[in-house]
Each structure stands twice: as C-alpha cells, then as structure tokens.
Amino acid sequence: MIDLGPLKGCLPVFAPGSVWLVGAGPGDPGLLTVAALSALQTAEIVIYDALITDEILSLVPDRTALEFAGKRGGKPSACQPDITKRLIELARAGRRVLRLKGGDPFVFGRGGEEALALAAAHVPYRVVPGITAGIGGLAAAHIPLTTRATNHAVVLMTGHLASGCMDEIDWRPWAATGAPIVLYMAIANLHSIVGGLVAAGMAEETPAAVIANASRADQRVLVTALGRLECDARQSGFSAPAIVVIGSIVEIRGALLRHGLPAAEIV
Ligand SMILES: C[S@@+](CC[C@H](N)C(=O)[O-])C[C@H]1O[C@@H](n2cnc3c(N)ncnc32)[C@H](O)[C@@H]1O
Structure with missing residues (x-):
C-alpha cells in the first residue's frame, strides 16, 4: 500500500x-x-x-x-x-x-x-x-500536441468503426481543418485511413508517427510520412496498442529529442 x-x-x-x-x-x-x-x-x-x-x-x-x-x-x-x-x-x-x-x-x-x-x-x-493515450502518449514520445506555431486545434479520431468499415468515413472535412489528426485503434486500418486522407487532399509528405505501448518500458516510436505510413509501420512490426499522429507537430520531435530523456526504444 x-x-x-x-x-x-x-x-x-x-x-x-x-x-x-x-x-x-x-x-x-x-x-x-x-x-x-x-x-x-x-x-x-x-x-x-x-x-x-x-x-x-x-x-x-x-x-x-x-x-x-x-x-x-x-x-x-x-x-x-x-x-x-x-x-x-x-x-x-x-x-x-x-x-x-x-x-x-x-x-x-x-x-x-x-x-x-x-x-x-x-x-x-x-x-x-x-x-488519455492520444495526449499522454504524444508527450511520452516527445511530440507536443499543440504549439502556437503549428496548430490551434487537434482532431482525436477512432481508426476503427463498430461496422468495421472505415471506408464509410468522409475524410474531406477532417483533412481540410489542417489540424493534426490523432488516431486511436488505427493500426489494422492504415490502408483505408491513408488512402482516404490522400484522396481528401492531404499531401503524402505530411509528417506522421506511430507510438506503440506509449509510456511503457517497451514504448516504440516510428516517424515517417503519410504516404509511407502503412508500409513503414508494417515493416517495423508495429502492432496495437498504438496511436497514429498525422501532422506537422511530428516534426518538432527531432528538436525535442536532443535533450529530452529518451523513451525505452526508438526506431
Ligand atoms: C479502446 S481504445 C481506449 C482508449 C483509452 N480510453 C484512452 O483514453 O487512451 C484503445 C486504443 O487506445 C490506444 N492506446 C491505449 N493505450 C495506449 C498506449 N499505451 N500506447 C499507444 N496507444 C494506446 C490504442 O490506439 C488502442 O488501440
């Protein structure tokens, strides 16, 4: 006790x-x-x-x-x-x-x-x-959820619908906000999510990250771009529980890591 x-x-x-x-x-x-x-x-x-x-x-x-x-x-x-x-x-x-x-x-x-x-x-x-993982998980991975220079809003979304079909989502309004998108339960549906966001006009070069087992001893972080997200996450063996982040806030991590205390394992 x-x-x-x-x-x-x-x-x-x-x-x-x-x-x-x-x-x-x-x-x-x-x-x-x-x-x-x-x-x-x-x-x-x-x-x-x-x-x-x-x-x-x-x-x-x-x-x-x-x-x-x-x-x-x-x-x-x-x-x-x-x-x-x-x-x-x-x-x-x-x-x-x-x-x-x-x-x-x-x-x-x-x-x-x-x-x-x-x-x-x-x-x-x-x-x-x-x-919540979509906030604390980003902090644990040295990705600030907001900075005044990057964003005035954040989108927290599920990457898994009860129907099982992410193709039902109209990604255009979400892509149009320009705010970072933080996705829960998205790992199994990356193909559909990335395809939907790119078709909605989001650039393939948009920075993206996956944070698996955030805050735990076995935390892993992958930094990539939207267009390579699915392939890189698969090749690096990322699995649930993981948070997916898409937006320019991901780029700030590089500068923060120089003096930030490291997570357990960084890809
Ligand atoms: C059913 S949702 C529950 C979310 C939870 N209520 C929260 O506020 O974080 C489960 C999803 O949360 C995310 N998640 C929860 N814990 C996590 C962790 N430690 N690292 C990364 N993602 C996590 C993953 O996307 C996982 O698939």
Missing part, C-alpha cells in the same frame, strides 16, 4: 454499493492520478480491461478480487451488456466496484456507455478521469 497521507482528506469516499469508472492512463503507473491510486487501494472488486498493465494491477491489494473483462488475442471476450450487468449486480450487492479502463474512461473507452447504463439502473457512480 502506498501511503497517501494528507491527500486522503481531499479524496472522495468510495461508498459501498457504488461503481467507480477509473482511468488508468496509458500504462506507466506514474501516470495514474492520486484518486485512481486511492480507489485501487479501497475497492473490493476491480474489473479491468486488456490495456491495464501488470505494474498497475500489482497496486491492487491481495484482498481485492480481480476480474478480467477485456479483449485478448482473438479469444472470446466479455460483451458489453454482460459487463454492465455485472457492474450493476455487484453494486446492488453492496460492493465497492472499480471498473478500471485504459487511458480515460470517456475517450473511446465505452465509459460513457457504462455510465449511461449505471445511471439508468439508478446505481451511484463516479468517473475518475485518466490521461
């Missing part, structure tokens, strides 16, 4: 019969919030997703029950209605239930859907925000 000392008095009480949707950040336990750490030490049961690292799970006390509810290696995974049903059941049984999600629960993490289901079932819940 990590002693949170005087901070304890500033933190909300984890009441029995409630569910906390907690963001674990991109994986480095140092990026957990104090509220998340306190909740991990107080919960009676932790229901966690596939992106939660062993380092973070090791912070859960031995007395606390751990249940896996994520997708792993093509094996059958718990479906969303079963997960929300379980959260509701456990809360109604009077337990302190912690639903632990990678990054921020409300960013491409179905935390919104789970909160809606809890609210509909009249189950008291709280959301503990986490550092």
